[in-house]
């Protein structure tokens with residue numbers, strides 16, 4: 198088994214951040230697709246994280262009944278209304294204008310807050326068909342439907358499974374994180390961030406030097422995918438976006454645990470640490 202290379206601040210600096218002095222268009226647009234009526238918050242959390250790592254533009258595609266409240270709650274973001282079933286799950290039909298938004302985005306995150314396989318499969322298929330050169334990150338319920346789609350993912354796709362999702366993808370009851378990250382990267386030809394490990398399909402493996410149990414909190418994975426998606430949109434290669442995003446998330450957890458207490462910090466509070474940590478990591 199490959200020994201993971203530790204993602205110390207010095208190792209992260211081997212990948213310099215892209216120039217961040219330009220306009221908001223230079224720093225990239227993120228489209229987050231997810232948000233069933235019962236779980237619109239997942240998309241908001243991913244969106245906060247994407248903007249906090251410096252993405253220039255943000256659009257949230259969520260179930261139509263919650264699109265107006267998401268737009269009101271998040272004035273920095275645009276909203277697209279996904280057609281939904283009576284129970285509030287997106288049907289999988291594209292929102293009006295979604296093809297234009299996918300083409301215009303620099304990174305698309307699909308999955309946070311979806312809660313039903315058919316809609317998730319249809320939305321993921323649309324993203325994969327329309328994302329011509331756009332970076333794609335697949336998370337949460339969109340991961341659960343990936344094996345059934347039988348597609349080859351575009352090079353550079355990023356997957357962010359939690360351990361339950363990794364086990365499901367590998368058809369096991371439980372998994373060893375290091376083995377699972379590497380196996381998923383090889384199977385899907387994708388960069389994988391799972392439980393603080395980052396695996397590249399060519400066999401390279403990295404591990405964050407930090408990470409706190411307090412990170413196991415509702416919405417934590419949504420923040421992780423938003424951070425990685427925001428860095429992808431800003432022009433980072435997928436292994437850098439996954440490594441920097443995972444290290445930012447883990448270190449933010451350490452900082453909050455030290456300041457607030459070991460448990461009980463909120464996923465959204467992680468995002469507030471990101472701008473300062475980016476400066477520290479990049480210095």
Ligand SMILES: NC(=O)C1=CN([C@@H]2O[C@H](COP(=O)(O)OP(=O)(O)OC[C@H]3O[C@@H](n4cnc5c(N)ncnc54)[C@H](O)[C@@H]3O)[C@@H](O)[C@H]2O)[C@@H](O)CC1
Pocket residue numbers: 235236237238239240308309310311312314336337338339340341342361362365415416417418419
């Ligand atoms: N504030 C919010 O709105 C929050 C929303 N969240 C969202 O809630 C959703 C559910 O998260 P849980 O961790 O409870 O997920 P579950 O424990 O229900 O499922 C875990 C994973 O198993 C897979 N899966 C489960 N049933 C499946 C099926 N029938 N077909 C295919 N795949 C299936 C999916 O990949 C899923 O993400 C996610 O979309 C997540 O983003 C959570 O992250 C918590 C916060």
Ligand SMILES: Nc1ncnc2c1ncn2[C@@H]1O[C@H](COP(=O)(O)OP(=O)(O)O)[C@@H](O)[C@H]1O
Pocket residue numbers: 358359360390391392393394408409410411412413414415416417418419421
């Ligand atoms: N107990 C823990 N110790 C260290 N890191 C953790 C712990 N729990 C979660 N994390 C980190 O937070 C990330 C997201 O948490 P997780 O609970 O897997 O997300 P979600 O279920 O919301 O997708 C994990 O990939 C891991 O990096």
